[in-house]
Amino acid sequence: DIPQILLSHGGGGRLMHQLIDTLFAAAFGTQATQHDGAVLPVNEGELAFTTDSYVVHPLFFPGGDIGRLAVWGTVNDLAMCGAVPQSLSAGFILEEGLSMETLWQVVQSMQQAAEIAGVRIATGDTKVVERGKGDGMFINTAGVGRVIAPQPVSPRRVRPGDAILLNGDVGRHGMALVQVREGLRFESAIESDCAPLNGMVRELIEGGIDLHCLRDLTRGGLATALVEIAKTSSLSFALEETKIGVTDAVRGACELLGFDPLYVANEGRCVAFVPEKQAESALQIMRRHETGRNAACIGTVEMEARGRVTLHNAFGTTRLLDMLSGDQLPRIC
Amino acid sequence: DIPQILLSHGGGGRLMHQLIDTLFAAAFGTQATQHDGAVLPVNEGELAFTTDSYVVHPLFFPGGDIGRLAVWGTVNDLAMCGAVPQSLSAGFILEEGLSMETLWQVVQSMQQAAEIAGVRIATGDTKVVERGKGDGMFINTAGVGRVIAPQPVSPRRVRPGDAILLNGDVGRHGMALVQVREGLRFESAIESDCAPLNGMVRELIEGGIDLHCLRDLTRGGLATALVEIAKTSSLSFALEETKIGVTDAVRGACELLGFDPLYVANEGRCVAFVPEKQAESALQIMRRHETGRNAACIGTVEMEARGRVTLHNAFGTTRLLDMLSGDQLPRIC
Ligand SMILES: Nc1ncnc2c1ncn2[C@@H]1O[C@H](COP(=O)(O)OP(=O)(O)OP(=O)(O)O)[C@@H](O)[C@H]1O
Ligand SMILES: Nc1ncnc2c1ncn2[C@@H]1O[C@H](COP(=O)(O)OP(=O)(O)OP(=O)(O)O)[C@@H](O)[C@H]1O
Ligand SMILES: [Mg+2]
Ligand SMILES: [Mg+2]
Ligand SMILES: [Mg+2]
Ligand SMILES: [Mg+2]
Ligand SMILES: [Mg+2]
Ligand SMILES: [Mg+2]
Incomplete structure (x- = not known):
């Protein structure tokens, strides 16, 4: 019901937990605010691990938006390692005053992109910086995936x-x-x-x-x-x-x-x-x-x-x- | 030799590669700019996976700095999952004009913190935003580690x-x-x-x-x-x-x-x-x-x-x- 991101949305208290529960966890299907991290099953072998931060401007552009980039960009870096992407993390740095509607659109786009690529957004983080100390939103994703290429891709x-x-x-x-x-x-x-x-x-x-x-x-x-x-x-x-x-x-x-x-x-x-x-x-x-x-x-x-x-x-x-x-x-x- | 971060340090060209090779990869002991991600050996079992972004202000404070927080904070979230932290990713969002000296100090501090905690910084990313669109530097770390607790920690x-x-x-x-x-x-x-x-x-x-x-x-x-x-x-x-x-x-x-x-x-x-x-x-x-x-x-x-x-x-x-x-x-x- 709050139309814009407030500093308190990053403060670690009630408002942050509400935002995580009703917006992030709801969209990504993660389990509420329960854990310090996600736990994933892995098989013996090789794990690809990569990260990218996304600072694209503007947030929406013909053919995509920051959310798609954040999901597919990291999916692609895992694929380039010869891996099957499995799970992503999503770290948000929000600027105070960001419209909640915009955030919601991006988060929906991320979830859609994750479904298309067949990966899960398993864990995340939410920080807020003061007006003028960020630019709407920055997103970092990291990803893990199982290497299936029989020889190194390098x-x-x-x-x-x-x-x-x-x-x-x-x-x-x-x-x-x-x-x-x-x-x-x-x-x-x-x-x-x-x-x-x-x-x-x-x-x-x-x-x-x-x-x-x-x-x-x-x-x-x-x-x-x-x-x-x-x-x-x-x-x-x-x-x-x-x-x-x-x-x-x-x-x-x-x-x-x-x-x-x-x-x-x-x-x-x-x-x-x-x-x-x-x-x-x-x-x-x-x-x-x-x-x-x-x-x-x-x-x-x-x-x-x-x-x-x-x-x-x-x-x-x-x-x-x-x-x-x-x-x-x-x-x- | 350039005393400050320029937009080109995030542009994907020569300057960015130099920065990665001489500063990040040099400090973290990662292998130059060669891969889209890192490949790690894993055993069958459970993998803990977590992330946090760090936007602390000021960057240096009594008892620590953003680099230590970024490494130990994520190490701690992995530990809270009952895991032995193994590798971290490090995503930097730098503001144009950031002093190279400051960046160097933080990166050194991260490497030291990683050594103390017994983890490797295995992969990373470097983005630059225009002056006034960030605040010196934001760091995201994600981490993976092997769960060793015999029962779920939850x-x-x-x-x-x-x-x-x-x-x-x-x-x-x-x-x-x-x-x-x-x-x-x-x-x-x-x-x-x-x-x-x-x-x-x-x-x-x-x-x-x-x-x-x-x-x-x-x-x-x-x-x-x-x-x-x-x-x-x-x-x-x-x-x-x-x-x-x-x-x-x-x-x-x-x-x-x-x-x-x-x-x-x-x-x-x-x-x-x-x-x-x-x-x-x-x-x-x-x-x-x-x-x-x-x-x-x-x-x-x-x-x-x-x-x-x-x-x-x-x-x-x-x-x-x-x-x-x-x-x-x-x-x-
Ligand atoms: N933007 C987000 N998207 C998805 N999950 C999120 C998001 N922000 C937080 N979470 C999840 O909510 C839970 C609580 O996150 P929180 O960041 O408060 O935990 P923490 O990292 O242990 O604390 P801190 O960030 O203060 O160190 C975690 O399970 C986390 O994965
Ligand atoms: N700040 C950093 N610390 C450690 N390693 C880094 C850092 N920035 C980049 N790297 C490493 O340098 C290599 C090239 O990084 P780069 O970000 O250019 O690759 P990419 O993610 O494939 O490209 P893009 O970010 O344009 O999608 C990778 O191996 C990456 O792990
Ligand atoms: Mg925690
Ligand atoms: Mg990439
Ligand atoms: Mg967190
Ligand atoms: Mg790549
Ligand atoms: Mg934490
Ligand atoms: Mg990158």
Whole structure:
């Protein structure tokens, strides 16, 4: 009945317990305010464990909101470890004055996103900071999941000859946000690509694909992710620009605003490094998924170990890719 | 060499990777910027999983700092689940302009706290928000640990006749912060009680103590924690006020400022509900620990199931305790 978040909602007393019981625990289906933590059954083996904080601005944007990002972003990082995401934690830092309606919408969106991805939000925390010391809401999620990949999924397992697969077009999430922030009106609005990738990854593993390395293409985009992997593995990658999907809307917005789509953040895109002879069957599995419908092989790992990423374009010229540097888009996730 | 945090430190590019490699990964001993998450070995059994965000103001205070709280607070929530804390995640939300020196100090403090508690900081995340949209730094930690208690540690296992044990004096953490914020000068400065409780809990379990329920006494203090447990278990607790330790300094500050020490936050205190016949041996184990040196039995669980907490004082009168409500201390953790 209180329309806005008060400092007392973080004070540890009656109001906080009411908020947790009626809003968070109610939405997430967790058991009221009873425990200091959650207890989960685990099997012998390997557990993936990851975290991200989400400070995206604005909280709602075409194709998603902070709640979806917070759930799917962490689900995706677990999937990139070759794991089946199991449970998430959700830590909220709320700014005094945040509308209760907004909080409710985000929490509903998180629960929906969790159901879609097949994970539980098992535990959480609620803090409130004074007006002007936060920005509406920040969310941290951490996640755990069981590793099911039979071999490590890691940059160190990338091998010369590996095919580099990409599950769809790049640049949509970042440009969807820029578009909103700058108040731009394109003919067709750009929607974020945010999506859970765990289903697709699981089928790749269960389909017998030997995933040498996975990486989701968040901050820094495709180029930065590949440069990182090249450095860590000390191998070089040759990419074909024409194979990298970019929608006309994203390309147009990037040209207008001076962005390179290869460096723009995504929230539902990843690269997969697989043995060349499994590339075709991996692509078939990916394409069966909504999030992999436009999957393509965008390049290969070269024989020489130089830690470089080169982009070959349609005109036969070549560009060396480096990490994102200089001006960047703040708070896109 | 950059003296302050820039927006680009959260942008996903070169600057962020440098910050992670040279500051976070260097301090925490994690492996550079190589993975989307950490992979940990687990045994078959139960995993405790918990999270807290830390927004304490100021960042440094007598007896501790935000880094210690962030590590030990989450370690303690895992311990309260009857678990041995294993790995933590660390998510940072930094405000543009934060001094690099301050960040470094906090990160060092976290690593030291992790070593003291015997846990690893295994994975993390770094976000930056614009000046005026945060407050120096917020930290979220999540943690996982193996449950070693042979029976569930839960309010539902509290039984009539149980002894209620408390590991030391209450009210220090909250009053240490109030003292700094209000610029008060007491004869002897009040120091936070913040401390890791996992060692003590582990010895209780290994010593064969059947821990029915544990709860650390953070926001809301001793009284709120007990009221919560009474409600969840539908049992009533009778406490003896004279057994509840409060230092003269804390009592004086509370009187001066109108606080009740039973409702003031602690960061190294917990209650343990144990079968009456194990109370003495549990106290002996607790007293062997620095954090349990002044452990005492402060009350018992009554026979009638009314969900009430009553406090009996030296003069023979009785007070009914309720949850903290009304004005509260913001941002004490
Ligand atoms: N935003 C939230 N979403 C889901 N569960 C939550 C949320 N906030 C709190 N909880 C749950 O409510 C219970 C009480 O949370 P609380 O943060 O008070 O416990 P705590 O961490 O032991 O205390 P403190 O945060 O003061 O250290 C826990 O079980 C926690 O998982
Ligand atoms: N503050 C930190 N402390 C410890 N490790 C960190 C910290 N920040 C990042 N890391 C580690 O650095 C690596 C890269 O982190 P990053 O956040 O860029 O990955 P990501 O979560 O996959 O990307 P994004 O946050 O854009 O979704 C990870 O291994 C992460 O655990
Ligand atoms: Mg607790
Ligand atoms: Mg991520
Ligand atoms: Mg908490
Ligand atoms: Mg990632
Ligand atoms: Mg806690
Ligand atoms: Mg991250």
